[in-house]
Amino acid sequence: MTQSTFLHAAITAIGSYVPHKQLTNEDMAAMVDTNDEWIVQRTGIKARRIAEENEFTSHLCIKAVQDLVDRYEKVLDDVELIIVATHTPDLPFPSVACLIQAHFGIPATGAYDLNATCAGFTYALHTASGMIEAGLHRKVLVVGADSLSKITDYTDRSTCILFGDGAGAVLVERSDELPSYVAHHLGTDGTGGKHVYRTGLASELNGIPLAGEGKLVQNGREVYKFAVSTVPQGISALLEKSGLQKEDIDWFIPHSANLRIIESICEKSGIAFDKALYSLVHYGNTSAASIPLALDLGVKEGKVKSGDTLLLYGFGGGLTHAGLLVKWTL
CATH class of the missing domain: 3.40.47.10 (Thiolase/Chalcone synthase)
Incomplete structure (x- = not known):
């Protein structure tokens, strides 16, 4: 463990997206032996969002990034690195980050996926801030996303009640005035x-x-x-x-x-x-x-x-x- 004070990296925008399809506790009770009271008491979960059959992690990421762009009027042309934290990529390769680059047509950027499962987003933020602090990049797009419904066993009562799908994105940029x-x-x-x-x-x-x-x-x-x-x-x-x-x-x-x-x-x-x-x-x-x-x-x-x-x-x-x-x- 080492002391870390980042003086130049700042989060400058945020966006998110969840699928429209909802799977409620009542829906779960029709699938396995459970009920709303049991689920809420043990987990606090009332519902979860589920991607469509032809909707994958890259689609969730793209919509979260677009939400970021729309809300904060950000331009992505000068993004120098894309890091996607996920353990449910559409494909083993190409990476979800590459699919995001292709969709937005970002001209000159590195792109890779990072897998630290549920700690992935904090790992990706840590990596992005380090890249900026080292002077290697000035603008990094970080996305955390998973489509857990694609890998959930809906016959396993103990796990299927937990998981849903979604994506969140942030821009991390060099800032000497307001570091994060x-x-x-x-x-x-x-x-x-x-x-x-x-x-x-x-x-x-x-x-x-x-x-x-x-x-x-x-x-x-x-x-x-x-x-x-x-x-x-x-x-x-x-x-x-x-x-x-x-x-x-x-x-x-x-x-x-x-x-x-x-x-x-x-x-x-x-x-x-x-x-x-x-x-x-x-x-x-x-x-x-x-x-x-x-x-x-x-x-x-x-x-x-x-x-x-x-x-x-x-x-x-x-x-x-x-x-x-x-x-x-x-």
Whole structure:
């Protein structure tokens, strides 16, 4: 862990998109043995958005980026790098980032996807800010998006109630006057990879046979234990690095995995729960999209204001986690 104070990188625009199709708890009850009360009590989720059969992650990303362009009147021609955080790309390759470049016709830009699952958006923001701080780029487009409905096993009662689809995008630009980034904290526990995974070319992990046949498999109890122990420790490390106190945080925006996880993290870290922003109630767990969706909901609702100090914290498969302290300047 090293001290990080970014003096030149600023978030200058935000956009988001979720599919129109809604899958409510009542809809879920018609599919598996569950009900609205059971789902809300255990997760806080009431509904989730589901992509159409021919709608994929790149489509969600493109609409989120277009929302950013329309709302903030931004030009993308001078974007120098596109980073897409996702673990559900349309194809193994070309990357979703390349598909975004093609759609918007950005003339001279690097483009790649980054996979840190539910921590992907904070990892991508960290990468973008580092690129700008190093003087390598001046304008980076960062997108967090997933189409989890494509990999959800809708016969698995314990997981299918959780997941939805969506995308969120931000522009990160060089700014000497109003920098956004304050501090970061990253961590990994690769031994926990067996607790949440999707099979691919390999059929085993560290000698353990894998199930699922391309669908997401999760041990919710173990992921819960990881999150509620790891994230509060990461928050303490972030505050120590930055010299801030928990009272200085205006809004806490964690990965929207489960409302009970967020409540426990707040309790253990001493952050008031009413400072937490989340997107899971109507969108479900959208993995890499959940933090930008929650942030944009806060912006649209007038909660997040210029000058606010935000604590973003992603955690998920890998097992990975990443937290950022950000000064909101829009």
